[in-house]
Amino acid sequence: MNRLFLLLGLSTSVFFSAQVGINTTQPNSTLTVNGSFGANYKELTSTAYTLDALDHYVTYNGTAASTFTLPPIGTAATNYSGRLYKIKNISNFNVILQASNSNTLRIDNTPVSTFVIPPGAYAEVVNNRNTTAGTWDLSFTVLPKPNNVEIYGTQVRIPPHNGTVADWINHSNTNYDSGTGTDVWWIVSKASTVTAQTADYSNAARMLLVYEYQGPAFNITNLYPTLTTGNSSSFPDVFIASFVGIANVNGKTRITVSVARVDQIGTNVNNSANWTASFLLNILLARKVF
Known part of the structure; x- marks a missing residue:
């Protein structure tokens, strides 16, 4: 006698509580994908x-x-x-x-x-x-970066005052240039003014510095410089920098800056408020693009 066995599959929903791994035999979460x-x-x-x-x-x-x-x-x-x-x-x-x-x-x-x-x-x-x-x-x-502003930043050196290092013109002193490669800044000229003090006024020691960028000239239209000074030596000197002007000369961008020592005016024993070390000047150039 032939018997016919019919195996019926019942459709059921089965739930498992386990961790599943893909490309790993040791899943550490409910689902771990190693890839x-x-x-x-x-x-x-x-x-x-x-x-x-x-x-x-x-x-x-x-x-x-x-x-x-x-x-x-x-x-x-x-x-x-x-x-x-x-x-x-x-x-x-x-x-x-x-x-x-x-x-x-x-x-x-x-x-x-x-x-x-x-x-x-x-x-x-x-x-x-x-x-x-x-x-x-x-x-x-x-959020997207601003697309109407171009920003450039660098750090250059403030040389010592004339009391220690003589002033110069035409880039005759190269000891205080800054940067590497094409991102190099020269100090073309340095003109020092000593402190002056009378009964009517007091003037801090200061320098007029002309920095020149050796890379391609900047587009100086709508270009706004921001200057801050930094004390990179062990001396307690305090300075302030003021923007004087910016211009493109013979295909190079020049920035003229006035730097003054503001923590001391007048003569203190043998110190006539002239600084003897080099310090830092931070330059941030922001140009508004229309």
Whole structure:
């Protein structure tokens, strides 16, 4: 007698509580991936878009402002707690990120309905399922660097006063030049003025210094220098630097600076307020670009 055995498979849902590892036999979290991770990437140009379950990293490169709408949060299958979106704006226009329905965005403790992602900026938003204090958290934002300002900074030397080192012109003394490679600054000239003190006035010892950049000349249109002095020696001298002028001469940029010693005026025994060491001058050049 032939017997027919029929094995029926019952469809059931089985839940496991375990740690899963990919490319590792020792996972240390619920899911451990020992390798690269890939998720959906999309570049958009439309002026309106609703993010969905297939989106992860979205880049906007359109020719007008755009509005990105987050999916509405509900319960069960529409409970998106932990869902993360990464948004990069590489266009020249704003991206307005908005929540759906009564949902909100949480930047700090005040829920808002929209957040502007300006050109060049990046934002990450994650759902927190909090319907009272903000349904979506802006967990990370990066603003673009200013595109209307060019900045250059350097540190040069302030040479000793005439009481120790004689003044010079035409770059006849090269001992106090600064920098390396093409980023080099010469001190073309140094003119010292000694302290003066009468019953009517007191003048601090000072120097007029002309620094010349040896690289390509700067565009000095709308260029604004900021100067600060630093004491790089063991002497307690205190100085102040004032900007006098900037000009391009024979294809080189020259900055004229007046430096004065302000902690002492007059004669103290054999000290006539002339400094004997070299110090530091910090130069920051900022040019407004239109």
